[in-house]
Each structure stands twice: as structure tokens, then as C-alpha cells.
Amino acid sequence: MSESSLKICCIGAGYVGGPTMAMIAKQCPDIEVNVVDINESRIAAWNSDSLPIYEPGLDEVVREARGRNLFFTTDVSEKIKTSDMIFISVNTPTKTFGIGSGRAANLEFVEKCAREIALHAEGHKIVIEKSTLPVRTAEAVKRILNSASNGSASFDVLSNPEFLAEGTAVTDLLNPDRVLIGGESQEAIEKLANVYGRWVRPDSIIRTNLWSSELSKLTANAFLAQRVSSINAISALCEATGADVDEVANAIGTDSRIGPKFLKSSVGFGGSCFQKDILNLVYLCEHFGLPEVAAYWEQVVLMNDYQKRRFSTSIVKTMFNTVSDKKIAIWGFAFKKDTNDTRESAAIYVCRDLLEERARLTIYDPKVGLDQIKQELIYLMSAEFGTLSEKHRKLIDDNVEVANSAEAAASGAHAIAVLTEWDEFKEVDFDAVYRSMKKPAFLFDGRNLMDREKLSKIGFEVYATGKS
């Protein structure tokens, strides 16, 4: 396999597979990159002008490479057959059934990929785990590849976890802190390192054994989430004592041993990975007979649950202990700014709590529509009770609507809850918003985004996380 004739296939055209492969294709015009998926509408969207995910800068990268050396297709078997390197970048959600339910990663999709590769592969293939996986998954992948293969193929398995964050995926991919490659075959590791080496500094490419690479990914997410839970725990103490969480974060963050990043107190972390990956880590620790280690990491998730619940409870308490039949404007539903991803967004939990209290919600998010919002609420409310009860369906149908601007959402509302830190929320005409609201006009800032002094002067009653 000479480098210039290299063909890459990536199974899974999601938030990771799409942007990562688009970046490889952009940086390596001589490498043919095929992104395959069983989801036809997703592939159609990747081939259209309206990409299936919103990510700043991604349109330009895709436009440059698509049709030249970047292709999106549902023809999984053909692309497996003709590729030298095959990335597995499929979803690995938390199991919702059977052994390890609620904690372990569901590896069904990864295993199906390995079987599909074994079935169609011919010649030598480098199979690369891009999905986030429990440590030692590569062992199972290798066994499946070797036992299910028809004998005309051979395999090397590498672990190459992805560290991009949504909303900054393009810059993260362009300038990664590090690229991690774990494997047993030095030759295979170097082939993959050479691909990244086209634009990533050589000293940023870390080589490890397979298990260190798999475990480093879970550990990185656990450490990042732990920082958010740690500052959120302190935010509760700030509210009780008169300390200001942003001032505390700034004071501790200037210590170079701690550092300033990931110390922004919030309504709670969301996203498809932090909770899933920590629960997976907890499950692994239990599996390997380490209950104290499991309990330590589980606390990060429990603290996050507490923070989300604390926010919605404080809204109800502050608004004279009832939000029933009150209109509440929800500003932001995505799990962070600059993405249309709502998976595990703290907003889903806060909205659920407020609906349970019979509030009427008008939601505005620049990138998220009503269907997606309802789907998330239905998913959460069904997961808790097995199926969606008539009561919950009615709560959602009767009390959730969307507006086409932050101002429109707030018009006639008793309160605004800021749940995503979209920049545009800082730019609204707060004088006009205040005039349009019921009084007292409450604003609950779950992101510490707003200028509290300015808003208080206008007349708002402002409550912000970690501020008394």
C-alpha cells in the first residue's frame, strides 16, 4: 500500500466520522476517503448543501474535498472491499437493557462493523477504532475479524480515539492537542501516523499500546467532566456563602497546575459522551473488582444530576413556589453553543422538571427545531417510565412550543431561563424584552452569560449559577 494510492473508508457518518474524514480528505488530496453509513437520509444530507450537523467552518471543508477525494455513500461492502484503512466511527451508547444496563457501552454497532469488515475484506486491512470504546475492546474486534473472515484477508487493529469537541470540531481537527494511536504493529501505527503527519506536528502524535489508547479516551473525558462537576459543586457553596463562582474559578485557574479551562460553572454538562463515558468507566471498574474507584467516578455524574435538578428547583422556588400555567422562555436547547446537537443536553432535564410543574414553555434555539425538542423530551420521559404515558404526551403537546427569536420567546413570559450560551443571547434588546414580560420579570442564567448588573438596572430579577 503506497501512501499516495491509499484508500480510506470510515463506517459511521456522524458527528465524528463526517468532520474527521472531511479534514483528512482536505489535508490529503491524494488519498481517497469514503464515508459510509446505513442511514440513507444522513448520507443524502452529507451529499447536499444542508449538512446533517451544524459545525462552524465545516461547510467549507466539505465543499473543498467532496467529489474530489471525499465521498459519502451507503455502499458499505464495496468500500470495505476496496479500502486499505477502515475506521469504525459508529455510536457506542449506554446499554439500556440486559447486563450492565444504564452503565456499560452498547457495543452492538461496533461488533456489526467488525463482522461486516470480516465478511467483505480482501487482502490486508488496517482496522481503526475511532469510536470511544471500553478498554480491551480491540481484543474482541481482533477475534471477530480473524474468526469471521473468509481467509482471504488479514488485519491489524489500531485504536485512534477522537478528542474533538462539538462546536469547535474543525479547529480541533486542524490543530489537535494530540493524536493518539495505540496498536501492536509498528508498521500499521506508522502508516496511520503518516496520514496525520501531513498536517499535525510530529511531536503531537502519541503512540501507545492498544489498551492505554482505549483507556486514555475514557480517562480524558472523565477528567474533563470531573472539572465541570467540581466547579458546579462549588457553585452551590458560592450561592450559600456570597462567594462568586466566576471569581473563584478565575482565582484557582491562574494556578498553572490547575489551569483556566473547563472551570465554567453551568446548569450541568451535557452531550452524547461525558455521561456515557463515565458510566462506562464506572462499569469497567466494577467489572474489574474496583468498587471504590467506581464510586469515585460515579460521583461526577451524580453531581451533574444534582446541578440540573438544583437549577429547575430554584426556578420554581424563586417564582413563589409555583410555575403552573406560567409561560417560561427557554433560551437555548443544544448542549452547548455552536452545535445543533441536543443529546443529553441539560435543557432536556430542566424542561422536563418545569413541565412536571405544569409550566408552559416557549423555546428558542438558533439551531434546534420543535420536532427535535419534542423527540428529546419524549425520549427522556419514556426512558424513565418505560413508555410515554398519556399524561406526559399531553404535557409535551400542550405546553411546548418554539419561537423564532429569543425576544419572541420572552414576550409575555414570567421568566427567561438561559440554558445554552449562544452568543446572540448577549445581543438582544433587553429593555424591549423587559417591557414585553410579566412582572416581576425573572431571568435565570444557567450559563453565567449575562451582565447581571445591567439587567438588574433594567428591572430584571436575575439569578445566576454560583452567584448569591
Ligand code: NAD
Ligand atoms: P453518531 O450517532 O453521530 O454517528 C454514528 C453513525 O454510525 C450513525 O450515523 C449511524 O447510522 C452509523 N452506524 C451505526 N452502525 C452502523 C453500521 N453497522 N454500519 C454503518 N453505519 C453505522 O455518533 P458520533 O457522535 O459521531 O460518535 C461516534 C463515536 O465517536 C462514539 O463512540 C462517540 O463516543 C465517539 N466520540 C464522539 C464525539 C462527539 O463529539 N460526538 C467526540 C469524540 C468521540
Ligand code: UGA
Ligand atoms: C467533549 C470533550 O471536550 C472532547 O474532547 C471529546 O472528544 C468529546 O467530549 C467526546 O468524546 O464526545 P463535547 O462534549 O463536544 O466534547 O463538548 P465540551 O466542550 O467538552 O462540553 C461538554 C459539556 O460540558 C457541555 O454541556 C458544556 O456546556 C459543558 N461545560 C464545558 C461546562 O459546563 N463548563 C465548562 O467549563 C466546560
